[in-house]
Amino acid sequence: MLHSEPHLLALYALIVAITMVVQVGAAAKTVGLPYLSSARDAQKPLGTVPERLRRTVDNSVVALALVAPAVLLVETGGVGIPQTVLAMQVFVLARIAFAALYPLGIPYARTAVWAAGFLAILFLYLIALTAPLT
Amino acid sequence: MTAMTPELTALTLAALLQALQYLLYAVPANLELGPGYTMSARDREPSKPLSEKTARLGRALTNHFEGLILFTIACVTITLADKSTAFTAACAYAYLAARVLYIPAYYYGLRPGRSLIWAVGFLATLLMLLAALL
Numbered sequence: 001m002l003h004s005e006p007h008l009l010a011l012y013a014l015i016v017a018i019t020m021v022v023q024v025g026a027a028a029k030t031v032g033l034p035y036l037s038s039a040r041d042a043q044k045p046l047g048t049v050p051e052r053l054r055r056t057v058d059n060s061v062v063a064l065a066l067v068a069p070a071v072l073l074v075e076t077g078g079v080g081i082p083q084t085v086l087a088m089q090v091f092v093l094a095r096i097a098f099a100a101l102y103p104l105g106i107p108y109a110r111t112a113v114w115a116a117g118f119l120a121i122l123f124l125y126l127i128a129l130t131a132p133l134t
Numbered sequence: 135m136t137a138m139t140p141e142l143t144a145l146t147l148a149a150l151l152q153a154l155q156y157l158l159y160a161v162p163a164n165l166e167l168g169p170g171y172t173m174s175a176r177d178r179e180p181s182k183p184l185s186e187k188t189a190r191l192g193r194a195l196t197n198h199f200e201g202l203i204l205f206t207i208a209c210v211t212i213t214l215a216d217k218s219t220a221f222t223a224a225c226a227y228a229y230l231a232a233r234v235l236y237i238p239a240y241y242y243g244l245r246p247g248r249s250l251i252w253a254v255g256f257l258a259t260l261l262m263l264l265a266a267l268l
Contacts, residue, residue: 010211010266013204017260020200039243040193041186057200064203068210075214 005080005124008088009071012095016060019099023053026103049103056102063095063117070124077131084127091120139218141209141262144226148205151233152198158237159191187241194240198233201255205229208262215266222265225258232258 002008027036030047046054071088074080094117101110164172166188167180184192205226212222232255239248 006211006214007267009207010263013207013211014260014263014267017204017256017263020256034245037246037249039186039190039240039245039248041189041243061200061203064207068203068207072210 002089003085005071005084005088006075008085008092009068012067012092013064015092015096015099016057016064019053019060020057023050023057026050026053048105052103052105056099059102059114060095060099063121067091067121067124070121070128073128073131074124077128079127079131081127084124087120087123091117094120137213139209139213140223141212141218141226144223144230145206145209148202148230148233151230152195152202155191155195155198155237159188159195162188163192190240190243191237194237197236197240197252201229201233201252201259204259204263205255208259208266211266212262217266219265222262225262225265229255229258229262 002011024036027046027050030050031044035044045051074084094113097113098110098117101113160172163184166184167182171180183189209226212218232251235251236248236255238244239251244251
């Protein structure tokens with residue numbers, strides 16, 4: 001199941017959803033559920049780690065928005081190769097590392113794994129561009 | 135060619151809902167801040183903040199972007215993997231209904247209604263992603 005690009009995409013979407021739950025859980029500890037379930041008209045700082053998780057989620061949503069069209073293009077264009085599966089495996093592993101390193105506040109390594117995920121996306125778009133025109 | 139599944143129909147409607155949410159937010163925001171500000175590069179914060187209700191519509195819009203990227207991937211991967219069932223179709227329409235109700239829930243500051251409605255849409259998406267993966 002981890003050998004097809006769409007499956008790896010669905011897996012990563014699930015991981016981002018779990019990250020969102022972790023973020024809400026961390027924020028519930030600092031500002032409480034009554035504030036989180038309110039309309040949040042006055043912005044409250046969430047605290048260091050929940051804010052890092054917030055930025056992790058924001059960054060992951062951008063990553064999903066970039067990777068999803070690439071996977072769709074590779075799949076529907078019929079240009080998948082073992083290397084595109086490998087790129088998605090690298091992407092998922094890099095993004096899991098990103099989600100772990102960001103809340104821990106580890107610099108450089110976080111940027112390095114972000115770049116690995118980004119390069120994997122670029123590779124998928126390059127392959128998608130080789131799809132024949134119909 | 136992949137057939138149009140109920141999930142893809144729900145996804146199209148969800149995207150149209152997002153476009154509608156844009157209008158729901160942009161029209162009052164332009165009336166309140168003035169096109170002089172909204173059409174500028176917005177280097178500075180507006181001199182007068184948005185009204186409470188308009189700011190809530192803005193946050194409802196932002197929130198739907200996150201929901202929509204996960205939902206898009208769920209709908210597309212279910213379709214590509216040929217995993218569409220009555221259950222996943224019901225989940226897709228539950229998501230759509232939840233996202234429609236989320237807008238008035240946010241606007242009127244329903245607590246904990248807004249969070250519960252959000253949770254319905256989120257859970258429906260999770261179940262769809264799991265269905266795509268399993």
